[in-house]
Each structure stands twice: as structure tokens, then as C-alpha cells.
Amino acid sequence: MDGNLQRVERPGSLHAALQQHPGHPPHAAELVATQLRGANGAVRELLLALSVGFALPGPLPAELQHKVGRGADNLDALVDRAESAGLLMPDGSVVGPARHALLAVTPTAKIHALQRELVTVFASAGQPLGTIARELARGGLADPRVAMELEQAADAALQHDPRLASQIYEEALLAGADPLATAARRAQAAAGDGELDAAARIIDTLLVSPDPPDVRRGVDVAASVWAQRGMLARAGDAYNWLGPERVGASAPLAAVAILGTGDLKGAEAFFPPGAPQASPTLLASALLQTGEGILASLGEKPQQGIAVLIHASDLLNSAGTALPLPETPGALAALLALHSGEPHLAETVCRAAVAAGQGGSAAQPRLLLIQAWAAMMQDKPDEARLAATEAAKINHWPLVPRDEFLSAALDVGLARRNGEVPELLRAWERAREAMLHTSVDLYSLLPWGELLIAASRLRETRRVAHYVDEAWKLLGRLGEPPLWTVPLHWAAVQAALLNESPADLAPHATALARASTHSHLAAILAAAGKAWVSVLAGRFRPAEVEGAARLLGGVGMPWEGARLAGHAAARAEDRRDMMRLLACARDLHPQGGPAGTPEVSAGTNAETGGKGQPDASGLSEREKEVARLVLEGKTYREIGESIYISPRTAEHHIARIRRRLGAENRSDLLARLRLALGTDNSAPAKPQHLHPRQE
Template identity: 45%
Template sequence: MRFRPANEDSQRAWRTAAEPLPDPVGRQRPPSSDASSGVAPTVDGRSDQDQADSVDDEHLTRTITALEPRLREFILVLAVGGDVELWRPDGDIEVDDGILGEAQAAGLVTEDGTLIESVRNTILTTVAGHRVRAIQRKIVDALVVDGRLLSDRARSLARGGLVDLRIARVLEREGDRLLLVAPDHAAELYEEAIGAGADSRALAARRAQVAWAAGDLDTAGRIVDDHLADDSAPDRGRAIDVGAAVWASRGMLGRSSELYRWHGTEMAATSAAFAAVAMIGAGDRNGAAAMLASAGSSSPTVVSVAASLMAQGVRDSLEGSGVQALPTLIRASDMMTASGAVVPVPESPAALAALVAIQGGDVAVAGSVLEEALERAQGGAAARTRLLLLRGWVAMLEDRVADARAAVAEADAGDGRLTARDELLSRALAVGIARRTDAVAELTGAWRRAHDSILHVAIDLFDLLPVGELVVASARLGESDKVRYQLDEAWNLLERLGSPLLWCVPLHWASVQAAILAGEPRSLAPDAAALVRAGEHSRPAAMMSTAGRAWLDVLAGRVDAAAVDDAARGLATVGLGWDGARLAGHAAARAADRKEMSRLLACARELRRAGLDPSATDTPASDPAQLHGDGSVGRPELSSREREVAQLVLQGKNYREIGETMFISPRTVEHHMERIRHRLAATSRSEMLAQLRVVLGDEDGVL
């Protein structure tokens, strides 16, 4: 027997899944005795349907056995992975359409040449295994001769149980082709390659990579551990990259750094770049420099260019104000997105660019980078959750609370449990949302969950956003001691990196906020002084320093409306619009002059609206559109019911007392107050009460 490769039409036919067709060779099923309840059992315990299937199987077996040998051999070739173009008995007889027509007439083959599945199963059970394997190998021989061993045919043969290294190599090569762009498909190909005889040790690192890409950190970690325990195991560089990415996702970037150090400095440039990112993130600046200096060369692929830019950008973020890092990291993100590759990295380039942008006060830029990365699926499923949460963080900073909540909900609704690192970010984001909406009960619950999460990670450079938020929230709740260790770890890490301004300044600001909330303004002196010094080189630091001084003056009872207005607007220019609105609102509540109070309330409301509505214009607070002739604020529309509730609140009544007066439940009173707070765009209760005094014309209300 000789075979020849299939033509393109037959290959397409074989890639089409078999559809249910009438039973072959005239098989008929007896009708059920009870269509509504299923098939009734018979005396021997088998249903009528089971007996019918048994009779049909026996009938089909007899029918196939009785086929003319030439036709039966043709059916066998189809069953083991061939098609009509591969069938040529004894080499003397030319292929003709007659044999296919006979098979179709017998009800064994569909019109497009596909063998009926029940026929396939039956003939494979009636033919000896060695005969099946022999025909499969002849098919492989025929394909190899013409150089047309296609991956889809290889998969069919491998699934049929054929063990042949030629098939295994084809499957392995196809898996390698798909590894970076379709890791889920690559995983299937590697498993089939191993079944066809490929060396499982040679494929271990690649199998770990596809497990990581699927979010299965436990499987990826186990494969890497076993692989690295074998000194002679191949592809160790890939295993190191995967292992480092797994440790990073688990919130232990220091372990990623140690893994690279253990491997040594002799590695490809791409891996060395990833190692540098991990080492800097863990506080080892010198180790990162040494790794990059001794790295080998890599082919100039898009991925290797992205990796190089990532390392350069992270290093740049440690120098001066760090602003020069952002364009480099944005280019890294662009290149990684363009590659379409799902690469094991300690942190995705889009996340790095967004973090640097947020730290530097360029919140809108961070949002743009994240939108692009998410739209084009940078990093695949492995990176999506973290990018979603960072986009939610941007939404929170821009006062788009609904969008921030949606990001948390979408991340939490994913296929699997969040990684330790992403869980911390998610829960810290929930804390930030609750703090900014002044929802005390929600804040308390979110804080407890976030505190639990932070205990599961070792703080690194890329965790400073959640650390800063939890420092402020813990002070608000009087539990600063519960994050003192993590805050100390953050400062120790930053000191090892040379106290880079880009990363230090936001943490100083968080500490200033925490001191104010804790009622300990004297304790903020070191952080305030650090902001003053940093302000000479960093615009965000200069804005924060000015705002810090204004806040201290307000706390001391000295309200300079112009200074507060400038400070609040300055904060908004570096991505801290909510903080600016809060400063203005607190100052308004303490202003003795009605006109100054009105100006500050207008400032607070404008900054909140700028966040709620990005198209809002920057109308100055002194504009007539914002103030009436007497300096009072343009009044928002409150319903009659809301005005009644507000008046009772200003009289000092609590929710229970208001409910008894108005014959409604305290819960309903709370809902009215929440709507009022939203209408006024107030960031705190004191700011809301101050605004209500103006809106209702009641200067004698009680705070």
C-alpha cells in the first residue's frame, strides 16, 4: 500500500467537525415506550434503548466486516486519520471517485468525505492495534515524503494514539509558534506532543509558561520547582522567567529577585531586563545594574525591545524627578502591545507606565495607557486583572466612583481567585472608594479586608499605591499601628534605592494626610519638610507642600481663602482633585467671612465636578456664573423633602429624631442625606453642612 498527501479541499473537509447525520447502513432506533419519562427498563435491567444500541452496534460491526476488502480498507484509512486522497491500495490502482461514492451510498461517509463517528469507533474496535499503527505510520511516511506534515493532521494522528517522534516534533513546533500569542492552544499541543513521544523534560519550562499565562500559578510553580531541581534540565532561562513572574504575582517580588540572582548574570538580554525590573522593585539597585551590564545579547525582536525599554524606564524613575521615565515606559508598553505576546514578566509595561504616571501626577496619561493596553489585550489574561484595577484607581482619583466600583467588580468576577498582589490592589481600591464617599460602615469593612490582604504580601516598589491609601485610611479609623510595619518596610526599600523623589513624594503626602486625620499635626513635620525639599525638583511635591501649609493654617483657625483656593487647585493639577476639594471644604467650614466661605465652597464643588464630568470648564471661583452678587454660592436644586431633612440636620437632630419628626425611618433619612451630599459634591460631612448653611440661608446651624 502507498499513500499520498491530501489536497487542500480534502484538508479543509477534514478540519470541519462531523455533524450528526442519519444512522449509517439503515440503522433505526425503536421508539421509546414513554416519550415523556425516558426509556423503560427491561427484565434484565437494561433499558429498551440500551438493548437497541447493543443490537445496532452488533449490526454495524457485521456490516463493516462484510464490506468488500477494498472498501473496508478505505474506511480504515479514514478512521485512523487519512482521507480520500491518501488512500491508494497496492500502488497499482489509480485513485478514483468510485470508492468514495460507494462509502457514501452505504451511509458510512458524509458528502464532504467525513467519516461517520459511529463508523469510526466501530472499525477501530474491530481492527488490531498494530494494524492501526502501521497504517498511521504509512500516512506519516507519505506526508513526510512531500514535506506536507501539517499540524492539524499531526494532531489527528496523535489523538488516535500514534507514538511517532516526527508527529511529536510537528506538534512541538506548532506549540512554539503559538506559545506567545495563543498559550492556551500551545498547552494542548504540548500535551499531545508528549503523548506522541516528545521529551516531557524538554517541554517542562514551556508548559510552566502556558500554565502561568492561564493564571494557574500553582501548576506553573510546581513545574518550575521540579525543573530547577534538575541540574541538567534544559531551557532553564525560560523556567527562571516563569518562576520570577509567579513569585511577583504572589506578592513576593523579592523572591523573584533572588531567583534571578541564583541563576547568575549570564543570561539573555531580555531575561536580564526582566531581572532588573524585579531587582529594582525589590530594592536592589546595584544588583539590577550588574545584571544589565553582564547580560548576553538577544535577537532584536519587538519583545526584546520592549523588555529593554522597561528596564531603562524603571531605572530612570529613580533619577531626579523621575519624569523622564514615563515616555520610555509608554514606548515599552506600545511595543509589548504591538507584539501581541504573552510574556512572563514581573510587572507588565503598561502597569509600570501607569504607576509612574500616577506617582508623578499625570493621572490622565495613566488612564490613556491603560485603556490602550486593555483594548488590545496586552499580556493576555495574565495581565488583564491588574490593568483593570489600575484603571479603577485612575477612575477613583478622577472622582469617577461608579467606574472605580465597576473595575473592582469586574476584577473580582474573573475566572479564578485574585493573586495576592492583585487582591491587595483591589481591596485598597475599595478602601479608597469608601473613604472618598464618606461611607464609614463601608470603609470599616473594606479596611479589614485590605488589612488581611496586606499581610500576605511583601511590600515592593510597585505596591506603594495601596500602601499609601491604607496609611491614610488606618489613620481615619484610628488604627495606624496596624500598617506601621508595612510603612516602615516601604521607607526602608525606598532608602535602599536612594530615596527616589517620584516614589517617595506620594508616600510623604499620605503620611501628611494621616497625621491630619489622626489629629497629630506635629507628627507631620518630617514629611512636610521632605516635601518642601523635594519641591525644588518635583512639581507634585511643590503642590503638596503648599497644600500642607494651607491645611495646617486651617487647622490652626487661620483661613486665607485665596491661599487655600490656590493650594486646592494646585493639588488638582497633579491628580489630587479630591484632596483639593476636601481642603477647600474643610477651610469653608471654618471660614468666618461668608464671602470667603462661598468662594471656598465653590472651589470644592468645582473640583469635584471636574472629576465627575471631565468636560467641565475651569471657571474661576470669582466668576458671576459661580457666585451671586452677595458672594453666595449658586444653589443646587434640592427637593422639598431634602430641604426639610437638611433643615432638621442643621438644627442638630440625629437620624432617629428626624425620622420621628417626619414619620420616616432612620434608614430613609440616611438615603436623603446621601443624595444631598451627592448633589452638593461634598467630600465630608462638615463640608456638606457648611454648604447647607449657605444653600438654606441658615447661618445659625449646628455642625
């Protein structure tokens, strides 16, 4: 037995060198080349075979079998010698440094020949290569059998792990897979992993080829990418390029994209009413009902569309399939519910879709943001912020432009309802940036409506005027369907009230009244708009205002209802009417203002719990609320409207604050308030960006 293979720990031995220089494969490789030669050639061939993927027990390369013969003793002897030398692990694998050394010193052609022989062994036995296929591809082996197995592995991962699928498709290309044949699937994997730019580049390569393979999938991916970029019109263009004759099972998706741009006839050309189902699978049924539901939302009974889309969402949840979609059925069902004044239903649908992973990772942020919007509508700001935060962190990539726009508008809505002007201004700046990266479509009307109201409050209407005009044109092309149109009319009514513009208000109030015969929500909003006008004119009936406010609460708008009642209370001439309206406001909006709990007894100085005890600043929590509003330049009436107290109570608070701080005049009071609250002493008492008639 050659002493070079004995496990002797002496300077210069192979085992000692491998242990002393594990990070230097070239040095170890030289030792392997020097010491495994001659009589040790069979051992070396055995170790090399095991290094490229052959296993014991099992078939070995033909050349090695020829050397050792067919006697089991000869092979056992080789294994014993390798183990004795410390080069073979008990499980039959070659120790890492020795493996790397052998592969480094062996000619590439010989390694690839052994690898092809290994692939043949697996193929003859009908066994998959498994992870070995990935190692072979990364090692530079080009073999159609390896490429095919990698494609199949990537296809299996595509629906549930797009990042893994992307990696395996790239390895399949290294093994010789056809780049064009795999393009659509590679693009789907890239898009599912949030790599929109990479997906778009792959699709561009596919769609410019003379006869693109898997073209329907490719267009589905392109449409999904365009939709996520906030450019749904380009998604519609992609389907129009494909044409109804090639759209096949993607017809409902084409209808969703094209309808979202305001083209009903174009959508029906791809997905005519009564279109047959492609197959009786869960996925096909989900897509079919998605198309049916979105078209139903424009009909005479739009509420039926919600039920159909919820069924579609449930089916896609059950299918557990992640597809490239311009919009998921869960998101569409939730949007219809929000447009119908049912935010609780929208929240429930989104929660179920998120729990099921509907649409894969790429769809989760949008579902969470719509869920957050529903929470905001129900006056649950903490839940809204929690869902929005989860949406921003759920994936490893930033929010796509469409979701960033929705998130920014949500921030504006929360800030507007919170009443904190600095917060609103910060949110508005973010929204201004986000709106430049998206465009108007049917499924983004709610955030555009919120931005219209905020713009009116901040006297920035010019920033959104063009987008709002586009929204009205889109709705006009669809025949002004009530379900989609009513919330935007309501937003326009609120904007007109803030702008004190009866001329701008009239057409939207008329539209709401006209839609009342077909829409319960429109009837409530029309009554609320009428109540607002009467309150601002100082000629209102408290009972009618209270009724309108409570109806708003009943359709998922408690904050709006409380705001209406609070404004009316501040203008009520009779104390009993004022108390009644303030109680209504507190019922609808228990938080009672920006910082927390309202006063228990309006018209008095009574406060609850610790809110009445001064802290180090010398002010109680309620007095801090009032102080912040004073620094914003609000009047007694506006302070009362903001935190649901009477103007007289606000006056009492300010008088007490003045006494506590020892302020001698108004300018002195403002300076001391800034000091007590820790605000910038140079800040103006009344932000110049705000409309005099603040919310």
C-alpha cells in the same frame, strides 16, 4: 454483490442498527464485525483507513492498495459499495457510528500501524498533519514526528492563546515529547492561562534538574508567577539564582524585579547603564527601554523615565507579543505617571495597553486596575468602578494576589472618598484579608499609602504599621528617590492629620519641603500640608488655602483639594471667606458629597431640582444625605465638611428634618431617622471604629 452491503432498511441490517443504536458503539461494532467480512473485507479496510485519517482521493495504506490493485475501477467500486450501504458520506468521511465501531473492534496495534503509515504519507509529501496530529496523540499514538508537530503548533499558539497552547503541549507529551525540554514553555502557557499553581509545579521540576534546558525562559516564568503572587522578592531571588552570565535578553526584566525589592546595585549588576540591545526587534527594544526607564525613575531627572517607559509600552503594543513579565512597561509607565501627579497620562497609557492586549490575558487585570486608580484620583468614581469590574471579569480565573490587593485598596479609596462609613468598613475588611497575601515592593506603594490613610481614620494603624515600615526601609535602600517617595510622604501627612499627631507629621512635612527643589509635586503637597495644619489650628489665610486646594486639583487630586477647601470653609469666621472656599470646593468636586449635587447657595436652605422635594420617607434627597451623616454621629461642622455646606446650613437642615419627622428630642430623632432611611434600629449613632475627627 453481497446483500449485506446494500442499503436496505430491514431489521438487523447494519445501517438500521447504526441509526437505531447510535449511542451503543459496542452493539454497532459487533454488527460491523459480523457483516463486513469475507468479500467485504476490502470495503472494511477502506473504511478503517479513512477512519484513522487517510482521505480520498489520496494515498492509501499499502495493504489496501495491494488488495484493490492499481485499477481506479476497483477503488471506485469499493467506494460505491460503502456509499450504497450508508457508511460513507458524500465528502468521503465515514459516518460517525461506523467509524467508532471500526476503531473499537480493530486491534490497537493495527490502528497504530495504520496511523504511523499515515504520518509517513504526510511526511513524504511535506504536508503538516494539522488537526490530525491532535487526534493521533489523543488516540494514544506515540510518534516523535507527531510530537514535534504538536510542539510547533503549541509554540505558535503560546503568545496569543495560552490555554490552547497548554492543551496542545499536553497532547505533545502523549505523543512522546520530552517533558523536561518542553517544561519552560508548558509553564509559560499555564501561567498565561492563570494556572499559577500548575506553572509553579512545572517550573520546580525544571529548575531542580542538573542542567535545565530553556532555563532563562523558565526563570522568566517563575519571576512572573512570584510577582503575580505579590512576592516580588522571590522573583528577584529567581534571577539572582540564574545569574548575570545566563540572563541574556532577560536582563531588563531582572532589573525590574530586583529594583522593585530595593536593590539598586543588584539591578545594575544584571542591567548596567548603557547595556547593549540584544537585537533590533520590537520586542528587544521594548524590554531594553523598560529597564532603562525604571532605572531612570531613580535618577536626578525621573520624569525622563516616564517618557522612556511610554516608548517601551508603545513598542510592546506593536510587537503583539505576550511574555512572562514581572511588570509590563505599560503598568510601570502608568505608575510613574501617578507618582508624578499625572493621573490622566496614566489612564491614557493603560487604555492603550489594554486595547493592544499588552502582556496577554494575565496582564490585563492589573492594567485595568491601575487605570481605575487613575480615574479615582481624578474624581471619576463611576469610571473607576467600571474599570475595576472589568478587571475582575476579564479572565476566567480570580484575581491573582497582587491584583486582588490593588483592587481591595482601590475599594478602600473609593469608599473613603464617597464618605459612606459602612462601605468603608466593608472595603477595609476585604483589604485586611488581601494584605496578608502580599508583600511590600516599589510598585505597590500607592495602595499601601491609601491603606495607611484609611487605617488612621478607622483607628486601625497597627494593621498596616509593619508594612509601612517595610516600605520606608525599601525606599531608604534606594536613597529615597523623590518620584517614588513623595506620594507616601503625603499619605503619612494625611494620616498624621487624622491622628492629630504633630510629631508624626513633622518629618514627612520636612521631607516634602526638602524634595520641593527637585519635584513639582512635592512642592504642591508641601504647600497643601502646610495649609492643612493652618486650617486645623484655626489660623489660616483663605487665599492661601484656596491656592493650595486648586494646585492639588491641578496635579490630579481634585477630591483632596475640595476636601481641604471644605474643611477651611467650615472654620472660616468671615462669611465671604466661607462662600469663597465653598465655591472652590464645588469647583474641584462637583458631586459635592456622598450622594450627589451640592447646594447652589451655601448658608441658605435652597436646594436644586428634585433634591428639594420630599419622597415617601418624608425627606428630600439632600435631607437624606444630612440624615445619614447625623446617624454617623457627625457634628454640624463635620456635616458641612462632608457635603460642602456651612455648619449653619447643616443646622438648618437638621431643624427642618426634626420638624418634618415630628421628633421631640435627639434620641427620638435618631430613631425616626433610622426608620425613614430603612437602617438597623439597633445600630449606634456613631460607629465606634471611627476616629472622632472624621474626614
